[in-house]
Amino acid sequence: MALVEVLPLSSIVTSLRLPTTSSANGSFVDRSKIRIVGGTSALIGGLKPGDKVNVVDLEGRQPCEVVVFESVAGKLAVNLDAAAAAPAPTSDDYLVDTVTDLVGSVHPNESADSGDTQQTPDLGDLTDIAKATQESLTAPPAPAAAPKKPADAPPATNGAAAPPPKPAVPKKPAAPKEPPVNVTVTVEDTKPVVSVGPSTALGALKLAASTTSTTASDAAPPSADTPNPSADAKAILSALSTLHFDTNTDTAPSAYHFFSAKTSAPHSGVSLTITSSIALLISAPSSPMTPDAIDPLTDRLGPVPPTDLIVIVERSGGVGGSGLGTVGRKKTIREPPLPLAKPKLDIRVKKATAVAYEVEEGDYIQVIDISGQQCSDFLAYAPSSKSAMPKLLGLDPTVTRTINGTTYPGPGLFNKFFNEEMVPLVEVVRDTVGRHDTFGLACTAKYYEDMGYPGHPNCTDNFGAALAPYGIAPAASYQAINLFYNTAVSSDHTAIGLEEPWSRPGDYVLFRALTKLVCSSSACPDDIDPANGWDPSEIQVRIYSKTETFTPAIATRITPAAQPTLTKFSGFHPRTSKLTRSFTPYRGYWLPTCFTKWGPLEEYKACRERVTVCDLSALRKFEVLGPDAGELLERAVTREVRKMPIAGVTYTGITYPTGCLMDDATIARLSSTNYRLVCGDPYVGQWLRALAARLGLHRVWIKSSTDHLHNIAVQGPKSRATLEKCIWTPPVRPNISELGWFKLTIGRIGGPTGVPVLVTRTGYTGELGFEVWSHPKDACAVWDAVWEAGQEFDIAPMGLDALDMVRVEAGLIFAGYEFDDTTDPFEAGIGFACPATKTTPFVGAAALANRRAHPQRTLVSLKLKSNDCVSHGQPVFVGRYKVGVVTSGVETPLFGHIGLARVLVQYAKPGTQLEVGQLDGYAKRVRAEVGVTHPLYDPEKKKPRGVAM
Numbered sequence: 022m023a024l025v026e027v028l029p030l031s032s033i034v035t036s037l038r039l040p041t042t043s044s045a046n047g048s049f050v051d052r053s054k055i056r057i058v059g060g061t062s063a064l065i066g067g068l069k070p071g072d073k074v075n076v077v078d079l080e081g082r083q084p085c086e087v088v089v090f091e092s093v094a095g096k097l098a099v100n101l102d103a104a105a106a107a108p109a110p111t112s113d114d115y116l117v118d119t120v121t122d123l124v125g126s127v128h129p130n131e132s133a134d135s136g137d138t139q140q141t142p143d144l145g146d147l148t149d150i151a152k153a154t155q156e157s158l159t160a161p162p163a164p165a166a167a168p169k170k171p172a173d174a175p176p177a178t179n180g181a182a183a184p185p186p187k188p189a190v191p192k193k194p195a196a197p198k199e200p201p202v203n204v205t206v207t208v209e210d211t212k213p214v215v216s217v218g219p220s221t222a223l224g225a226l227k228l229a230a231s232t233t234s235t236t237a238s239d240a241a242p243p244s245a246d247t248p249n250p251s252a253d254a255k256a257i258l259s260a261l262s263t264l265h266f267d268t269n270t271d272t273a274p275s276a277y278h279f280f281s282a283k284t285s286a287p288h289s290g291v292s293l294t295i296t297s298s299i300a301l302l303i304s305a306p307s308s309p310m311t312p313d314a315i316d317p318l319t320d321r322l323g324p325v326p327p328t329d330l331i332v333i334v335e336r337s338g339g340v341g342g343s344g345l346g347t348v349g350r351k352k353t354i355r356e357p358p359l360p361l362a363k364p365k366l367d368i369r370v371k372k373a374t375a376v377a378y379e380v381e382e383g384d385y386i387q388v389i390d391i392s393g394q395q396c397s398d399f400l401a402y403a404p405s406s407k408s409a410m411p412k413l414l415g416l417d418p419t420v421t422r423t424i425n426g427t428t429y430p431g432p433g434l435f436n437k438f439f440n441e442e443m444v445p446l447v448e449v450v451r452d453t454v455g456r457h458d459t460f461g462l463a464c465t466a467k468y469y470e471d472m473g474y475p476g477h478p479n480c481t482d483n484f485g486a487a488l489a490p491y492g493i494a495p496a497a498s499y500q501a502i503n504l505f506y507n508t509a510v511s512s513d514h515t516a517i518g519l520e521e522p523w524s525r526p527g528d529y530v531l532f533r534a535l536t537k538l539v540c541s542s543s544a545c546p547d548d549i550d551p552a553n554g555w556d557p558s559e560i561q562v563r564i565y566s567k568t569e570t571f572t573p574a575i576a577t578r579i580t581p582a583a584q585p586t587l588t589k590f591s592g593f594h595p596r597t598s599k600l601t602r603s604f605t606p607y608r609g610y611w612l613p614t615c616f617t618k619w620g621p622l623e624e625y626k627a628c629r630e631r632v633t634v635c636d637l638s639a640l641r642k643f644e645v646l647g648p649d650a651g652e653l654l655e656r657a658v659t660r661e662v663r664k665m666p667i668a669g670v671t672y673t674g675i676t677y678p679t680g681c682l683m684d685d686a687t688i689a690r691l692s693s694t695n696y697r698l699v700c701g702d703p704y705v706g707q708w709l710r711a712l713a714a715r716l717g718l719h720r721v722w723i724k725s726s727t728d729h730l731h732n733i734a735v736q737g738p739k740s741r742a743t744l745e746k747c748i749w750t751p752p753v754r755p756n757i758s759e760l761g762w763f764k765l766t767i768g769r770i771g772g773p774t775g776v777p778v779l780v781t782r783t784g785y786t787g788e789l790g791f792e793v794w795s796h797p798k799d800a801c802a803v804w805d806a807v808w809e810a811g812q813e814f815d816i817a818p819m820g821l822d823a824l825d826m827v828r829v830e831a832g833l834i835f836a837g838y839e840f841d842d843t844t845d846p847f848e849a850g851i852g853f854a855c856p857a858t859k860t861t862p863f864v865g866a867a868a869l870a871n872r873r874a875h876p877q878r879t880l881v882s883l884k885l886k887s888n889d890c891v892s893h894g895q896p897v898f899v900g901r902y903k904v905g906v907v908t909s910g911v912e913t914p915l916f917g918h919i920g921l922a923r924v925l926v927q928y929a930k931p932g933t934q935l936e937v938g939q940l941d942g943y944a945k946r947v948r949a950e951v952g953v954t955h956p957l958y959d960p961e962k963k964k965p966r967g968v969a970m
Contacts, residue, residue, distance in 0.1 A: 059327025383567030394554030592800025680868030787831025832956025850880030
């Protein structure tokens with residue numbers, strides 16, 4: 022009986038659209054799509070005979086490692102399909118987001134595999150179907166097939182290289198077992214490369230899991246030179262051990278290595294057919310992406326980051342449809358994702374029930390929506406700190422909203438739930454949904470009776486029964502925290518309703534208990550309205566020991582159907598977290614808003630008068646590589662890319678076919694074939710890949726390098742003098758004093774053997790400035806060098822609050838404020854980035870030509886004649902009629918209360934008198950006038966050009 026079932030790659034690609042499908046025998050196949058980010062791994066468990074795991078090298082040239090763990094006599098049949106047979110994907114085929122995170126620095130690891138270099142990946146993601154836990158992780162190098170350390174070798178010290186071992190002959194490592202799998206390979210040039218060799222991923226996991234860490238608080242991890250070590254590595258190993266899989270690196274199965282780092286074409290695929298009960302550890306290996314790296318394919322300057330693998334898991338014999346977004350089908354019956362760590366308590370809350378449980382101070386409470394769109398009311402009680410009589414007090418949503426100033430707490434600085442005595446009981450550590458309710462009660466019998474459903478199960482009665490053994494008397498109603506419940510507010514802000522929940526299968530909220538608690542969680546029985554997606558399901562509750570470490574995070578998705586990506590810390594976070602606890606999530610990263618010793622006003626002053634350093638690592642970076650790279654960018658952006666010199670940088674718009682902005686960006690040309698596009702929206706990378714496919718440009722690779730290239734902005738009149746002291750450049754490169762505006766150079770910190778960096782003469786402040794780019798593993802060394810060099814000039818850190826002040830003064834635009842997908846570049850104030858002389862057709866060119874000829878609105882600076890602040894979205898009036906909208910508003914030491922506004926062109930003349938509407942737009946007006954210049958600060962850009970120092 023053949024063990025290999027051939028699955029054409031075209032089937033893999035087209036199946037990405039459908040979460041489930043019906044098989045020939047009428048049963049359902051539960052199909053799940055996940056993305057494994059380059060440099061990370063995912064554990065896929067619960068695989069059974071008949072299941073299929075299809076792996077696609079999305080962008081090409083990304084190796085893949087697969088380790089097979091068998092529980093019985095698991096066999097895996099592998100077949101390869103010609104990449105040439107794959108149809109070009111449409112833009113929707115890959116609208117899935119990352120399910121794993123870059124989790125630390127990575128290190129090269131040589132392997133004799135097919136002549137290619139296999140690298141140690143950064144690991145730290147755990148899931149049943151690759152649902153990531155996403156912890157920060159730094160693993161030391163893990164050489165492939167390295168011998169065991171001699172018994173008398175001294176231990177390595179934390180943060181420093183281990184002393185050399187005493188002379189000893191290392192033990193010869195045991196030969197790795199042959200993998201429990203039959204492999205059928207047809208060797209053709211069009212096939213992905215397949216070989217068998219040692220697993221680098223498993224070794225990296227064990228090294229990472231052995232690293233000691235401490236608990237982070239208030240969005241600030243331990244202040245160390247490396248990111249917070251990952252609990253994920255421990256969780257994966259714990260899960261494998263629990264499932265009785267062998268994780269001994271000397272005896273565990275070898276790994277399969279698919280795809281070539283040099284020749285694998287985009288959308289190459291392998292199909293793995295499961296013939297027994299197994300688990301797979303799938304990795305996208307990586308090595309450090311240094312600014313001075315050479316692309317091995319072209320032998321030209323161009324660091325090549327690891328990129329993503331798309332994995333489609335097809336589980337045969339599933340029950341019913343796809344869950345979220347599928348009309349007319351029930352939710353898929355699912356198992357919860359694997360634990361984040363070893364749980365102290367693991368409770369399944371059956372649908373239409375509630376459970377109660379005790380939690381010790383410091384322990385973690387994870388509430389998981391197993392199947393998606395299921396509300397879970399949460400209660401927590403602790404003894405009163407003021408009552409003379411023993412009394413348990415629960416969470417108070419009104420007190421919580423009042424103290425935090427938000428509708429519900431979230432990870433970060435304002436993360437606590439309080440009781441009526443204003444004592445915090447729990448804090449939110451993680452939230453992968455971001456949409457819950459603190460206004461409504463837990464559902465009651467009265468609600469169902471009033472709706473015509475007497476006798477309907479309800480959370481209030483369920484809570485009363487569950488809490489009774491703990492001495493808590495039943496109540497007529499409970500002020501619960503309604504997790505995953507989607508409260509809807511009317512457009513006039515007067516009515517509260519509900520809509521279907523945002524939560525997807527496996528979404529969760531992770532709390533930390535701030536005192537000993539009695540808690541209760543429900544799986545809401547509501548099936549008469551959208552509260553549970555019309556189909557109640559189950560909830561999982563897990564309690565983890567206070568000794569575990571979980572970094573604070575929220576989840577973001579590129580598209581509504583995408584997998585979540587948890588918030589990360591940049592490589593500079595160990596330094597910035599020593600200076601502040603005020604962090605905010607921005608584009609998937611925790612970035613400082615201000616610094617404790619300085620504050621926004623002092624940071625602003627330092628930028629305008631001295632020098633500042635600002636972490637902007639959240640910017641999205643894409644490496645656009647290959648002979649067709651220039652052609653793709655020429656047709657994708659508003660600037661003339663072909664005219665760019667090597668080592669040049671340009672600012673551009675990226676437009677939709679409507680002529681409206683998708684994003685603004687800078688493009689750096691590293692060589693004749695290699696470009697780096699830096700923007701704000703992670704969707705740009707997907708859009709570029711889809712555009713390349715539609716244009717038939719097959720010799721271009723678009724690889725995300727966001728997690729492999731972090732950057733600080735060094736800005737201010739003394740920025741050049743600061744960097745001259747600490748950055749060395751080779752003779753063939755311009756030094757810092759020679760570097761022109763919108764040019765780049767490559768150098769090193771301190772000297773020819775120092776940390777490699779790329780420096781651009783760019784900024785977002787309106788001052789002379791530079792941006793310094795490095796690999797995250799070198800970020801602290803870069804920060805330290807710049808900080809020390811700037812001491813002579815009284816350097817200061819700068820957060821996002823001060824950055825907003827200087828950028829509004831300088832008239833610099835911000836996505837979501839000065840523009841969105843209904844705003845064209847002329848309306849956003851960047852018409853200069855859309856030269857009419859460009860003749861090459863590009864996306865949106867025809868619409869832009871029409872908009873250029875018939876302008877409607879434009880961006881202006883506003884000077885307010887009041888001490889009132891204005892804010893984004895407030896209407897701008899002339900008398901009774903609206904002529905524009907405020908896009909940004911700030912108060913600065915230099916100009917007082919100012920703003921940016923998009924107004925009709927006939928009201929954009931300098932000195933035009935306008936009014937900003939507040940309250941209802943009419944009851945209160947703030948007088949303003951269009952600025953005499955736009956921008957207000959240095960309208961001729963003499964300072965960033967370096968001609969007015």
